[in-house]
Amino acid sequence: xxxxxxLEEKVFIGLLWASAILAILVLFSIVGHILINGIAGLSxxxxxxxxxRMGKEGGILSIIIGTLYLTVASLxxxxxxxxxxxxxxxxYAKKGRVVRVIRFATESLAAVPSIIFGLFGFxxxxxxxxxGWSIISGALxxxxxxxxxxxxxxxxxxxxxxDSYREGSLALGASKWYTIRKVVLPSALxxxxxxxxxxIGRSIGETxxxxxxxxSSLGLPTSVFxxxxxxxxHLYILASEGISMEKAYATxxxxxxxxxxxxxxxxxxxxxxxxxxx
Amino acid sequence: MLVTNKMETQDLELYYGTFCALHSVSxxxxxxxxxxxxxxxxxxxxxxxxxxxxxxDLVEGTTIKGKVFLDGEEIYSPDVDCVNLRKxxxxxxxxxxxxxxxxxxxxxxxxRAHGLKDRQKLxxxxxxxxxxxxLFNEVKDRLNSSALQLSGGQQQxxxxxxxxxxxxxxxxxDEPASALDPISTSKLEDLxxxxxxxxxxxxxxxxxxxxxxxxxxxxxxxNGEMVEYGITKELFTQPQDKRTEDYVTGxxx
Numbered sequence: 001x002x003x004x005x006x007l008e009e010k011v012f013i014g015l016l017w018a019s020a021i022l023a024i025l026v027l028f029s030i031v032g033h034i035l036i037n038g039i040a041g042l043s044x045x046x047x048x049x050x051x052x053r054m055g056k057e058g059g060i061l062s063i064i065i066g067t068l069y070l071t072v073a074s075l076x077x078x079x080x081x082x083x084x085x086x087x088x089x090x091x092y093a094k095k096g097r098v099v100r101v102i103r104f105a106t107e108s109l110a111a112v113p114s115i116i117f118g119l120f121g122f123x124x125x126x127x128x129x130x131x132g133w134s135i136i137s138g139a140l141x142x143x144x145x146x147x148x149x150x151x152x153x154x155x156x157x158x159x160x161x162x163d164s165y166r167e168g169s170l171a172l173g174a175s176k177w178y179t180i181r182k183v184v185l186p187s188a189l190x191x192x193x194x195x196x197x198x199x200i201g202r203s204i205g206e207t208x209x210x211x212x213x214x215x216s217s218l219g220l221p222t223s224v225f226x227x228x229x230x231x232x233x234h235l236y237i238l239a240s241e242g243i244s245m246e247k248a249y250a251t252x253x254x255x256x257x258x259x260x261x262x263x264x265x266x267x268x269x270x271x272x273x274x275x276x277x278x
Numbered sequence: 279m280l281v282t283n284k285m286e287t288q289d290l291e292l293y294y295g296t297f298c299a300l301h302s303v304s305x306x307x308x309x310x311x312x313x314x315x316x317x318x319x320x321x322x323x324x325x326x327x328x329x330x331x332x333x334x335d336l337v338e339g340t341t342i343k344g345k346v347f348l349d350g351e352e353i354y355s356p357d358v359d360c361v362n363l364r365k366x367x368x369x370x371x372x373x374x375x376x377x378x379x380x381x382x383x384x385x386x387x388x389x390r391a392h393g394l395k396d397r398q399k400l401x402x403x404x405x406x407x408x409x410x411x412x413l414f415n416e417v418k419d420r421l422n423s424s425a426l427q428l429s430g431g432q433q434q435x436x437x438x439x440x441x442x443x444x445x446x447x448x449x450x451x452d453e454p455a456s457a458l459d460p461i462s463t464s465k466l467e468d469l470x471x472x473x474x475x476x477x478x479x480x481x482x483x484x485x486x487x488x489x490x491x492x493x494x495x496x497x498x499x500x501n502g503e504m505v506e507y508g509i510t511k512e513l514f515t516q517p518q519d520k521r522t523e524d525y526v527t528g529x530x531x
Contacts, residue, residue, distance in 0.1 A: 094338075095338070162375075164371065165375060167333070167336075167369075167371065167375070168371065168375040168377065168437070168440075169387070169391075170333070170364060171331065171333065171364055171368060171369040171371075171441075172365070172368065172387060172391060172440065172441065172444055173362065173363075173364040173365030173366075173388065173392065174361070174387070174391035175361050175391070178391050182387070183377055186378075187378060
């Protein structure tokens with residue numbers, strides 16, 4: 001009896017290990033495949049030069065800048081709205097139908113495929129509001145896409161702040177808003193930062209919605225009304241239109257390195273914030 | 279109504295939804311005296327305490343009937359500013375709840391919340407409050423360190439200092455020593471006796487010896503009803519109500 005139970009356990013542990021190893025192998029092979037093919041194309045020139053001949057030659061400077069520009073712009077829009085909504089839902093809204101409807105709406109928003117966001121952004125911002133293909137059209141669209149992520153993370157984080165802090169503050173004669181500003185939000189900061197970083201992750205890799213709203217112009221953007229091309233869009237075009245597989249891999253490598261760096265910075269920032277709060 | 283009553287309740291009733299947690303409590307709170315509220319778990323003494331600074335307003339579904347007076351004025355009338363009320367009536371909770379900030383920021387939190395920005399004045403207030411709470415000497419060299427690093431007893435005294443910094447008139451204490459070790463408890467009790475000279479104090483306690491040690495007046499609660507009220511010594515040695523007698527002699531509780 002006992003012997004077969006032990007055997008069963010060993011088999012299961014083996015399977016679990018196998019799944020984990022498989023997951024890691026898949027990750028490593030994808031990243032490895034990109035890096036192996038792309039490292040050769042990386043150089044200081046590649047990162048600092050402008051693209052020429054439709055990207056067949058030259059570098060990706062304007063594209064890197066465009067990517068950063070678009071990501072930052074979408075965060076500037078999404079963060080206040082996201083955090084504000086989270087504060088409203090957790091601290092001010094009376095539990096009931098209103099909250100449930102809003103929550104249902106934000107959860108549904110998270111499930112909408114990004115191409116549909118792209119279409120929506122195209123019709124509303126690019127055409128109807130006349131903003132054309134531009135960073136601002138792209139940023140607004142992406143902001144709506146990452147909003148549920150930020151709201152969810154901020155909400156969970158705010159809910160985790162102990163009520164004893166709120167009570168202590170109110171018992172001192174502080175107003176509710178002061179309590180939120182000075183005690184609740186600072187405590188919730190690590191979680192909110194996580195949400196923002198998850199949002200960055202989602203927006204940096206976004207391709208379809210970006211093409212439809214920010215366009216695919218290769219020029220260096222100088223204002224939010226200029227169109228731009230992001231790293232993921234660029235590598236898609238280079239590969240699918242057969243312009244240069246070599247440069248496509250190089251671009252993908254830059255993108256992956258960027259994402260990994262963001263994750264490292266995120267973890268470092270989180271550790272620092274949690275260290276300060278705890 | 280006597281002039282020496284800092285606070286008073288008249289036929290105070292509290293309902294959580296339809297459940298009646300307090301039945302018609304009429305209790306005087308004398309100025310510069312320590313009034314203890316005793317009774318078994320769930321008898322309503324903490325609930326009663328929280329009606330005095332309107333902390334029950336924060337719990338959804340509570341209704342209040344009857345009156346509560348501070349210096350002769352009703353605190354539940356619609357035009358009362360709760361923020362200001364809680365400045366005058368402060369509260370210390372069972373588990374010390376310092377904010378996750380420095381000691382200095384904790385103590386200066388209250389005055390800052392009320393708009394005080396002058397750095398010098400804040401420094402003075404922080405020092406004064408920490409001294410009043412008998413904590414200054416222990417922390418004077420590390421005011422910028424995190425409050426969460428203090429021991430339980432120190433944290434509770436920090437919470438007191440934080441409270442005293444807003445210069446309240448009444449101190450409400452909900453079992454402030456129940457999470458502390460005996461030495462810290464003793465220090466806290468000495469502090470209370472010292473503060474009595476300047477403040478009016480109401481303390482909820484499970485510990486009858488504590489009530490006997492530090493309070494001037496005691497009130498016994500049972501099942502949401504205020505059963506008996508009187509001078510501490512008399513209530514413990516010659517209780518009028520049989521239920522009080524049963525409780526203080528340890529027959530239940």
